[in-house]
Amino acid sequence: xxxxxxxxxxxxxxxxxxxxxxxxxxxxxxxxxxxxxxxxxxxxxxxxxxxxxxxxxxxxxxxxxxxxxxxxxxxxxxxxxxxxxxxxxxxxxxxxxxxxxxxxxxxxxxxxxxxxxxxxxxxxxxxxxxxxxxxxxxxxxxxxxxxxxxxxxxxxxxxxxxxxxxxxxxxxxxxxxxxxxxxxxxxxxxxxxxxxxxxxxxxxxxxxxx
Amino acid sequence: xxxxxxxxxxxxxxxxxxxxxxxxxxxxxxxxxxxxxxxxxxxxxxxxxxxxxxxxxxxxxxxxxxxxxxxxxxxxxxxxxxxxxxxxxxxxxxxxxxxxxxxxxxxxxxxxxxxxxxxxxxxxxxxxxxxxxxxxxxxxxxxxxxxxxxxxxxxxxxxxxxxxxxxxxxxxxxxxxxxxxxxxxxxxxxxxxxxxxxxxxxxxxxxxxx
DNA sequence: ATAGCTCTGTAACTTTTGTTACTGCGCAGA
DNA sequence: TCTGCGCAGTAACAAAAGTTACAGAGCTAT
Numbered sequence: 001x002x003x004x005x006x007x008x009x010x011x012x013x014x015x016x017x018x019x020x021x022x023x024x025x026x027x028x029x030x031x032x033x034x035x036x037x038x039x040x041x042x043x044x045x046x047x048x049x050x051x052x053x054x055x056x057x058x059x060x061x062x063x064x065x066x067x068x069x070x071x072x073x074x075x076x077x078x079x080x081x082x083x084x085x086x087x088x089x090x091x092x093x094x095x096x097x098x099x100x101x102x103x104x105x106x107x108x109x110x111x112x113x114x115x116x117x118x119x120x121x122x123x124x125x126x127x128x129x130x131x132x133x134x135x136x137x138x139x140x141x142x143x144x145x146x147x148x149x150x151x152x153x154x155x156x157x158x159x160x161x162x163x164x165x166x167x168x169x170x171x172x173x174x175x176x177x178x179x180x181x182x183x184x185x186x187x188x189x190x191x192x193x194x195x196x197x198x199x200x201x202x203x204x205x206x207x208x209x210x
Numbered sequence: 211x212x213x214x215x216x217x218x219x220x221x222x223x224x225x226x227x228x229x230x231x232x233x234x235x236x237x238x239x240x241x242x243x244x245x246x247x248x249x250x251x252x253x254x255x256x257x258x259x260x261x262x263x264x265x266x267x268x269x270x271x272x273x274x275x276x277x278x279x280x281x282x283x284x285x286x287x288x289x290x291x292x293x294x295x296x297x298x299x300x301x302x303x304x305x306x307x308x309x310x311x312x313x314x315x316x317x318x319x320x321x322x323x324x325x326x327x328x329x330x331x332x333x334x335x336x337x338x339x340x341x342x343x344x345x346x347x348x349x350x351x352x353x354x355x356x357x358x359x360x361x362x363x364x365x366x367x368x369x370x371x372x373x374x375x376x377x378x379x380x381x382x383x384x385x386x387x388x389x390x391x392x393x394x395x396x397x398x399x400x401x402x403x404x405x406x407x408x409x410x411x412x413x414x415x416x417x418x419x420x
Numbered sequence: 421a422t423a424g425c426t427c428t429g430t431a432a433c434t435t436t437t438g439t440t441a442c443t444g445c446g447c448a449g450a
Numbered sequence: 451t452c453t454g455c456g457c458a459g460t461a462a463c464a465a466a467a468g469t470t471a472c473a474g475a476g477c478t479a480t
Contacts, residue, residue, distance in 0.1 A: 058346065060354040068349070079346075082339045091346060114331070121324070128338040129292045135345040136268065136289075136301055139278070142352040143389050144270040147437070170457065179353050181438060186458060202446070202457070357467070380427065391468055396428060412427070412476065421480105428475080435468070445458080450451100 001027050004050045005103065008073050017117045021048070025103035030096045037094040043083040045104040049075050052100025053161045057093040057177075067154070067177035069134040070097060070161045078131030081124065084110060097161060148188045150178055152197060152209070159207045167205045211237050214260045215313065218283050227327045231258070235313035240306045247304040253293040255314040259285050262310025263371045267303040267387075277364070277387040279344040280307060280371045288341030291334065294320060307371060358398045360388055362407060362419070369417045377415045 002022045009018065025048070030036055037043065039059055047054075054071040056079065071077055071094075083090050084107045113120040141150050154174060159165050171189065175182045189205070192198045199206040212232045219228065235258070240246055247253065249269055257264075264281040266289065281287055281304075289302050294317045323330040351360050364384060369375050381399065385392045399415070402408045409416040 058349060058353070060350060062354075064354055066349070066353045078338070079342060082342050085335055086339055091343070125295055128288070128342075129296055132289060132292050132338075132342065132345070133301070135342070135349065138349055139268060139276070139345065139352065140270060142349065143268070143276045144272075144274055172457080182458090183439075183460085184437060186460085187437095190459075200458085382427080392428090393430085393469075394467060396430085397467095400429075410428085423478100423480085425478080426476090429473085431471085431473105433469080433471105436466080438465070439463080440461100441463105442461085443459080446456095448453100448455090450453080 001025075001103070004101070005048075008050050009048065012123060013119050014117065017113065017120060020109070020113065021103065021105060024109045025105045027101070027103055029099070029101045032096050032098050032100075034096045035093060036096060036100075037080065037090055037092075039090055039093050041090045043080055043090050043107075045106045046076055046080050046084050046110060047094075047102045047104055049073050050101045050103065052102075053097040054094050054100060054102075055097045055177075057095065058091070059093060064179050065093075065176050066179045068092065068138055069131075070157065072161065075130075076123075076127050078127045081110070081127060097158075147178070147180060147184060148191065151185065151188050152192060154178060155198060155205060155207045156210055159210060165207045165210065167207065168203060169205060170203060211235075211313070214311070215258075218260050219258065222333060223329050224327065227323065227330060230319070230323065231313065231315060234319045235315045237311070237313055239309070239311045242306050242308050242310075244306045245303060246306060246310075247290065247300055247302075249300055249303050251300045253290055253298075253300050253317075255316045256286055256290050256294050256320060257304075257312040257314055259283050260311045260313065262312075263307040264304050264310055264312075265307045265387075267305065268301070269303060274389050275303075275386050276389045278302065278348055279341075280367065282371065285340075286333075286337050288337045291320070291337060357388070357390060357394060358401065361395065361398050362402060364388060365408060365415060365417045366420055369420060375417045375420065377417065378413060379415060380413060 002018065005018050005022055009021075013021070026045075036047070036054060049071055051073055054077075056068045056071065056077060058066045058068050077094065079092050080090065080094070110124075114124060141153060145153070151174065154177065155167060158167055158169070171185045172182045175185045178185070189198065189200060193200050197207075197209050199208070212228065215228050215232055219231075223231070236255075246257070246264060259281055261283055264287075266278045266281065266287060268276045268278050287304065290300065290304070293300050320334075324334060351363060355363070361384065364387065365377060368377055368379070381395045382392045385395045388395070399408065399410060403410050407417075407419050409418070
């Protein structure tokens with residue numbers, strides 16, 4: 001575990017902190033598609049991503065979903081952090097986008113390290129910061145972009161996160177993530193294909209523009 | 211200034227911190243409609259609201275605007291805080307919703323107090339937290355609500371912030387804040403009036419449901 | 421009072437998004 | 451091989467939101 005921690009966090013945390021994390025943290029691995037954390041869950045620890053990717057979703061009372069953003073290696077989820085520190089229920093759902101490995105750090109340590117390690121304090125602040133800017137971007141796409149642009153952007157983000165231009169995803173899945181209907185997505189994807197921006201296959205999309 | 215500080219922040223900050231704020235902070239008053247901070251500005255201090263209200267707007271490259279949320283007494287803007295600590299340009303515009311009084315605290319002190327005062331640290335964390343949840347709410351309204359619901363919600367929020375059911379606002383202004391067109395707003399307002407949820411006057415709307 | 425302005429109401433139309441319904445393809449399992 | 455199922459394509463229609471255009475109401479300054 002210490003080795004993996006070092007690979008992902010070695011350049012921002014000091015040795016002592018890395019050892020503390022290795023001591024108090026619990027290593028978890030989840031398979032693609034697994035729900036790591038759900039809306040309403042009581043959160044008592046926060047994740048430090050080592051490998052893989054996680055997608056963070058929001059849901060309304062009627063059960064409609066919306067993808068907020070992805071987390072990668074070196075990230076943590078500030079919304080979870082916020083739940084932890086505020087001792088409230090989770091506002092979001094976290095689902096493994098790929099097979100993923102991470103360390104869960106218990107809430108008590110989070111606060112303790114905040115006073116003891118400057119690098120940890122910075123990490124926490126930077127997490128809040130990057131999560132705020134991701135949320136801003138999400139708001140931008142919702143407020144200022146049409147569905148066709150949102151779909152293209154979604155595909156590009158997903159390609160980046162999965163480090164592959166070939167995405168294994170169904171139209172229905174995209175529709176869920178963007179909170180619209182399958183027919184709308186199929187329509188727009190077809191248009192994007194005609195514009196040569198993507199290539200459509202069964203269960204599978206190739207993104208040209210990155 | 212110390213008196214006002216005490217009224218707004220006395221119950222969360224210790225005496226010593228209040229005095230430090232009074233010493234290092236600069237008191238500012240702005241009139242309704244004044245732009246306090248604009249997109250692209252370099253931010254070197256953060257505001258602590260004493261009185262009044264501020265609205266926070268986002269803009270895209272084409273100049274379309276969107277209201278993100280309001281700030282009230284006792285609030286600070288975590289997005290600004292984030293800019294401060296990250297030494298980056300402002301991502302948002304802040305406009306006085308009413309005549310407003312606040313204290314600007316220079317960036318150096320923010321960091322210093324973070325290490326010296328637990329109450330300050332908590333305040334900063336809680337600001338991040340509440341701003342994150344405001345942003346989540348904004349995302350919810352954009353993703354899950356139709357324009358008619360958004361308009362009603364907007365009016366209710368504005369009434370709350372201004373502590374009055376009678377809002378002095380034009381249809382055009384609402385359209386700007388919600389990033390839509392004046393005609394759409396007029397149409398929906400008319401419908402809300404027929405549903406007895408509001409009353410329309412010239413330059414002026416009465417909100418019934420709060 | 422009247423000219424000029426801002427603000428509101430409304431009609432008519434377009435575009436975008438959402439809905440329903442049906443077709444056919446391709447794969448997996450009996 | 452046939453059946454059933456999930457997935458993709460598409461048509462036809464409905465609803466929501468955006469656009470253009472114009473008329474009239476009310477305020478202000480001369």
